[in-house]
Amino acid sequence: MKKKVIAVLLSAAMGLSLTACASEEKKNNSVYSITASLSEDKVLTAEVTCKYVNNTDVPLDEVWFHLYPNAYREGAKVCPIADGEVSAAYPNGKSYADLDITSVVVNGSARDITLSGTDENILAVPLGKTLEPTDSVKIGINYTLKLPNVSHRLGYTDKSINLGNFYPIACVYKDGAFVADPYYSTGDPFFSECADYSVEFSAPEKLTGAFTGAVKSKSSENGVTTYSVTAKNVRDFCAVFGEYNKMSGLAGSTIVNYYYYKDSAPESSLNTSIDAVNTFSKLFGEYPYPEYTVVQTSFVHGGMEYPCLSMISDKYAGDSYKDVIVHETAHQWWYAVVGNNEVKHAWLDEALAEYSTMMFYENNEGYKYTFNGKRADALSAYTLYCETYKDNGMGNTSMTRAVNEYENATEYSYMTYVKGALMLDDVRNTVGSGAFKSGLKRYYSGNKFGIAEPQNLIGAMEKASKRRLSALFESWLDGNVKLFSQH
Ligand SMILES: [Zn+2]
Numbered sequence: 001m002k003k004k005v006i007a008v009l010l011s012a013a014m015g016l017s018l019t020a021c022a023s024e025e026k027k028n029n030s031v032y033s034i035t036a037s038l039s040e041d042k043v044l045t046a047e048v049t050c051k052y053v054n055n056t057d058v059p060l061d062e063v064w065f066h067l068y069p070n071a072y073r074e075g076a077k078v079c080p081i082a083d084g085e086v087s088a089a090y091p092n093g094k095s096y097a098d099l100d101i102t103s104v105v106v107n108g109s110a111r112d113i114t115l116s117g118t119d120e121n122i123l124a125v126p127l128g129k130t131l132e133p134t135d136s137v138k139i140g141i142n143y144t145l146k147l148p149n150v151s152h153r154l155g156y157t158d159k160s161i162n163l164g165n166f167y168p169i170a171c172v173y174k175d176g177a178f179v180a181d182p183y184y185s186t187g188d189p190f191f192s193e194c195a196d197y198s199v200e201f202s203a204p205e206k207l208t209g210a211f212t213g214a215v216k217s218k219s220s221e222n223g224v225t226t227y228s229v230t231a232k233n234v235r236d237f238c239a240v241f242g243e244y245n246k247m248s249g250l251a252g253s254t255i256v257n258y259y260y261y262k263d264s265a266p267e268s269s270l271n272t273s274i275d276a277v278n279t280f281s282k283l284f285g286e287y288p289y290p291e292y293t294v295v296q297t298s299f300v301h302g303g304m305e306y307p308c309l310s311m312i313s314d315k316y317a318g319d320s321y322k323d324v325i326v327h328e329t330a331h332q333w334w335y336a337v338v339g340n341n342e343v344k345h346a347w348l349d350e351a352l353a354e355y356s357t358m359m360f361y362e363n364n365e366g367y368k369y370t371f372n373g374k375r376a377d378a379l380s381a382y383t384l385y386c387e388t389y390k391d392n393g394m395g396n397t398s399m400t401r402a403v404n405e406y407e408n409a410t411e412y413s414y415m416t417y418v419k420g421a422l423m424l425d426d427v428r429n430t431v432g433s434g435a436f437k438s439g440l441k442r443y444y445s446g447n448k449f450g451i452a453e454p455q456n457l458i459g460a461m462e463k464a465s466k467r468r469l470s471a472l473f474e475s476w477l478d479g480n481v482k483l484f485s486q487h
Contacts, residue, residue, distance in 0.1 A: 001188045001304050001350075027055045028134070029233060030195040034167060037224075038203040038241065042156050044145040048167050051136050055193070056173045059130045063139060064178035065123040066192075067115065068165035071183035072097035072148045072155065078119045081152060081300070082185040082409055089300040091157055095149035105140035121182040123168055141168050157298040159261060159314060160242040161207070164306060165190065169236065172341075172451065181343040186412045187350075187403035188304070190236070191341045194449045197231040201239055208244040210259045210295045212237045212308045231308060233288070233449055235339050238306035240295045251277035254287050260296040262314050263321075269294070269312075272322040272367075276329035279363050280356060283437060284333045285444040292332065294325055305331035305353075319368040323357065330356035338447040345454055346412070347399045347477070351420020352440075352457075354378075358421060375425060378418050385414045399423075399477045423476035430472060431465035439464035 030053045036046040052063050071080045074096040081089045104111045106127055116122045123141070131137050145166065148155045153164030171178035172191050179191055203209055205223045213231025220226075231237060244259040247266055251274045258270040273294045281287050289308050299313040303324040310328035312321065334352035335342065342349060358378075362371035389395060389411075396407075399415045406412035428436040443452070443460035458473050 001301055028053045028136075030055075030136075030170060030193070032167070032169075032195055032197045032199075032237065034197065034199045034201075034237070036167075036199065036201050036239075038161065038163075038201070038207075040204050042147040042149075042161065044147060044163070044166060046143055046145070046167060048141045048143075050139045050141070050168075050170060052131075052139055052170055053136045054131045054133050057133050058173075058176075059132050060127065060173070061130055062124055062126045063131075063137070064171040064180060065125065065141070065168035066165075066171055066180070066190075067099060067101075067117075067121055067123050067168055068183050068190075069097050069099045069145050069154055070115070070120050072150065072152075073099065073120075076119055078121070078182040078184060080154075080183045080185055081150065084409075085185075085300050089151050090149065091151060092149055095155075097148045097154070098146040099143060100145075101141060101143045103140070103142045107138050117180050117182060119182045122171070122178075122180045143168075151298040151300045153299075153304055153311070160240055160295075160297040162297050162299065162311060163239040163241070164304060164311070165236070166239070167237070170195075174341075179341065179343075181402075181404075184343070184404045186406055186409050187342060187346045187416070188335075189343045189403055191339075191343060191451075192235050193339070193451065194233045194235050197229070197234060197237045199229040199231075199237060199239075200226060201229060202226045203241050206243060207241040208246065208259065210240045210244065210257065210293050210309065212239070212293075212306055213289075214255075214291050231289075234307035235336055236306055238309045238311075240297055240309070240311060242295075242297070244295075249274050251287070251292070252281065254289070255291045257291065257293040258295075259293065263296065264317075269322065269325060272325045273329060275364050276326045276360060277332075279360050280330060280333050283356070283359060283363070284440050285448070287332060288337060288448070292329070294329075303328040305335055307336040308332070322367065323369060326360045327353050327357045330354075330360070333444060337449060338444055339449075339451045340453070341451070343404070344402050346403050347416040347420045348452065348454055348457065350416040351399075351424055354417045354421040355424040358425075375421075378421050378425075382414065382418045382422055385418070398479070419476065423473070426476065427461060427469065427472065431461060431467060431469070435465035436461070 031051040033049045038044050054060050101113050104113050114124050116124050125139055151157050169192050202224050205220050205225045209227050211229045213229050215227050215229050217228040247258045247270045249256050249270050256274050260266050277287050293309045296314050297311040299311055302313050304311040305328045312324050330353040335349040340348040358371050358374040361369045439461035442464055443457050462469050
């Protein structure tokens with residue numbers, strides 16, 4: 001996500017490198033088949049069938065699903081919208097989601113509907129038998145969802161209907177348990193595995209839909225348009241509807257789509273999206289999907305990344321709008337293709353997305369921003385932050401906290417985006433640009449479609465540079481780094 005952030009070298013000893021990559025083993029993806037229908041009065045009716053593949057190495061008796069829409073309900077304890085953002089996010093006063101799960105079926109047999117988790121954020125589905133590793137089970141979940149009137153990832157305004165995290169998605173099973181974090185307001189608190197999607201989505205004809213993946217067919221009947229969409233090996237599936245204009249272009253063989261309703265220079269926004277896909281493909285490794293879609297939306301923050309789809313807030317324009325496009329596009333590499341636990345290690349994708357944005361300007365002339373300018377801004381912003389907050393309870397500059405452990409969104413943003421980018425710049429200056437870029441390529445290719453841990457990034461940089469870098473990373477991640485000088 002892109003928030004409203006403005007947006008001394010330590011010595012590193014020579015030494016042996018450590019681990020390499022997270023998950024290169026071949027596995028069969030789970031498959032989601034979704035039939036969804038959006039009504040005029042913003043109620044979603046959906047049938048989700050998940051062919052869940054047990055890709056863990058232990059037998060499972062149940063499968064847990066995140067129910068992210070439930071966080072928007074009245075009475076939620078953990079809300080996706082921070083107190084300070086409520087008035088900006090709800091254009092017409094508070095509005096709530098209403099999620100009603102009407103049936104849960106496992107291999108054809110009905111199950112009780114049991115909501116659990118810290119805030120009714122989990123649907124635990126008992127399988128009725130043990131699911132051995134590599135085996136699969138068919139889980140059907142039917143529900144209706146009344147959307148909230150909110151300018152957020154999930155909700156509608158008079159400009160767009162944002163459907164981020166609109167369906168039950170399987171929790172990642174890790175270290176003996178399903179990871180079941182609720183929908184915190186800080187960061188992008190999501191964690192999921194790549195899967196294949198086949199989606200039939202119907203909506204009022206006056207609306208145009210933009211989706212993760214490729215639209216295979218589209219037909220209209222009785223005022224309703226139905227889209228048939230497929231997406232393979234994606235970490236999540238998102239849809240956005242609005243009264244859109246659409247432009248498309250090519251980045252290599254990738255179709256790049258741009259949907260907008262308010263843009264005085266749409267070609268320029270499309271070209272920025274194409275430049276970003278081309279630049280990051282060259283720097284980190286090829287964008288692996290056939291389409292990439294950038295969608296202007298109503299959104300209280302700057303933008304939000306989903307696989308193959310980025311939401312860009314209409315409250316920005318011009319150079320800052322393009323800057324958000326670049327940042328969100330970088331997330332296609334860091335979060336979408338190379339996944340990570342965004343609750344626990346938010347810096348891992350945000351620092352990379354922010355630093356990749358700086359690298360974009362280094363590789364593209366004709367934009368307002370420059371690499372050096374962005375780096376100088378980050379240095380002065382971080383220095384000012386430390387000076388301002390060191391004595392008033394926000395002096396903890398560690399980046400190893402989970403998103404809900406930061407004091408507030410400001411502290412989180414400065415640590416994961418600003419300090420995170422400075423950390424990567426320090427690593428780059430320590431190992432040299434060549435090794436740094438080769439480390440990023442290694443990290444990308446070694447963790448593609450998998451879930452990376454911080455050690456995978458550190459290990460990739462160590463391998464590429466043939467230096468021991470753990471202490472350098474840890475001094476930034478855990479410690480209170482003092483900035484001695486600009487370089
Ligand atoms: Zn981001």
